[in-house]
């Protein structure tokens with residue numbers, strides 16, 4: 001491949017958002033777009049290996065070639081190794097396939113100038129083709145790249161059926177469509193999935209690989225962007241390592257889509273971040289931006305063990321239905337994690353309890369200037385009493401629903417006591433808000449409402465780092481919507 005020295009637009013990171021942005025911005029044949037992805041890429045849909053598309057598994061286990069890992073502290077004394085996608089399609093290429101929208105009220109925290117629910121709804125619709133007949137058509141797209149469907153009731157895994165029956169029996173309302181605004185009030189419902197014929201359809205498959213023949217689009221794999229290059233207050237390009245070789249590409253427009261861990265890390269390495277932290281590492285300060293890496297949000301999750309006496313091992317999406325009750329989302333996973341993720345030690349089947357409006361705010365900081373050393377990530381989960389109470393109540397509710405006699409009509413389960421709740425603590429892997437959009441009056445906001453990095457011309461962030469706060473639902477559908485809307489705003 002010829003070396004590229006200049007592109008009109010460089011997109012750093014070919015994950016969920018980067019694939020959408022590169023696809024949309026290269027629709028204009030007069031604009032050259034270069035997508036740089038740290039992990040492997042593919043040049044055709046047929047090249048994507050089955051373990052990336054098989055939606056009954058998450059290819060993130062030990063030794064996976066499709067992820068990068070970092071060690072994180074979830075709360076004081078509780079460390080975990082966390083995986084994120086490092087491959088074309090990013091985390092969306094390895095995820096659970098749960099593709100639900102944020103609720104209308106989630107957008108109250110976003111800049112109302114451009115990101116109210118009314119303004120983003122057309123971009124949710126434009127990103128999807130909802131394949132289910134009978135759902136409320138006014139809330140669904142029919143021409144967008146991402147397929148959305150729900151597991152039909154008759155095909156559900158027995159644990160899904162039993163859990164839904166138990167929740168309805170306990171008085172929760174049943175929603176046919178968790179993407180309809182009415183569902184935001186809570187209740188149990190079928191999970192919208194970006195899974196078609198058993199295949200996980202990432203943004204790489206839906207947006208990027210079908211348009212790779214465009215002459216104005218280049219995708220470079222195994223290209224780790226190590227730093228941004230500036231001329232005064234303007235970005236003029238990036239430095240990268242491709243297969244161990246340093247090179248530079250120039251551009252007047254650089255869009256960071258490296259994900260909510262690596263985008264802030266790249267900003268910090270390039271001198272954009274809290275000045276004291278940068279100086280301590282010997283990095284010269286381009287912009288003193290105190291919010292870079294600070295104040296991110298995610299969904300803590302506690303795994304409630306279930307002993308299913310008549311477990312039915314079969315291929316299913318990881319989740320087919322969930323219950324939203326107050327601050328929590330209860331997730332009856334269809335299989336044990338060691339059967340969803342190759343290479344894990346055998347463990348019990350679990351029902352997850354995710355805290356969807358956690359007050360905890362985390363931080364990402366560089367350990368060194370080495371671009372291959374993962375940053376220090378601290379979640380500060382469950383530090384507030386309000387979060388601990390909400391989680392306790394959520395776990396109690398999950399246990400009550402699982403112990404209900406109606407569960408045993410379909411599936412015989414027992415619910416052992418959780419001996420050590422901190423051992424059961426995990427994260428939903430929904431990290432957002434590590435380089436947030438916000439008003440100029442808020443010194444911790446890194447971006448303006450057009451995703452522009454304050455203090456630098458030509459530099460944008462388009463990934464979940466930019467979210468003001470993690471939505472109270474899984475973020476993947478919102479990431480795709482966000483990239484669609486951002487691409488429309490940028491040019």
Ligand SMILES: Cc1cc2nc3c(=O)[nH]c(=O)nc-3n(C[C@H](O)[C@H](O)[C@H](O)COP(=O)(O)OP(=O)(O)OC[C@H]3O[C@@H](n4cnc5c(N)ncnc54)[C@H](O)[C@@H]3O)c2cc1C
Nearest residue numbers: 013015016017038090091095096098225463464474475476
């Ligand atoms: C295992 C897992 C399961 C999940 N399940 C769900 C789910 O079921 N439903 C849901 O809603 N959400 C889920 N999520 C979250 C969701 O997938 C992510 O929030 C979303 O994909 C993030 O998109 P992004 O574009 O911000 O980042 P990513 O998709 O992570 O993309 C970032 C990309 O940038 C690349 N990159 C990083 N640094 C560099 C660099 N320096 N140079 C070049 N490239 C770089 C990475 O390799 C990666 O491809 C899950 C996440 C994970 C990890």
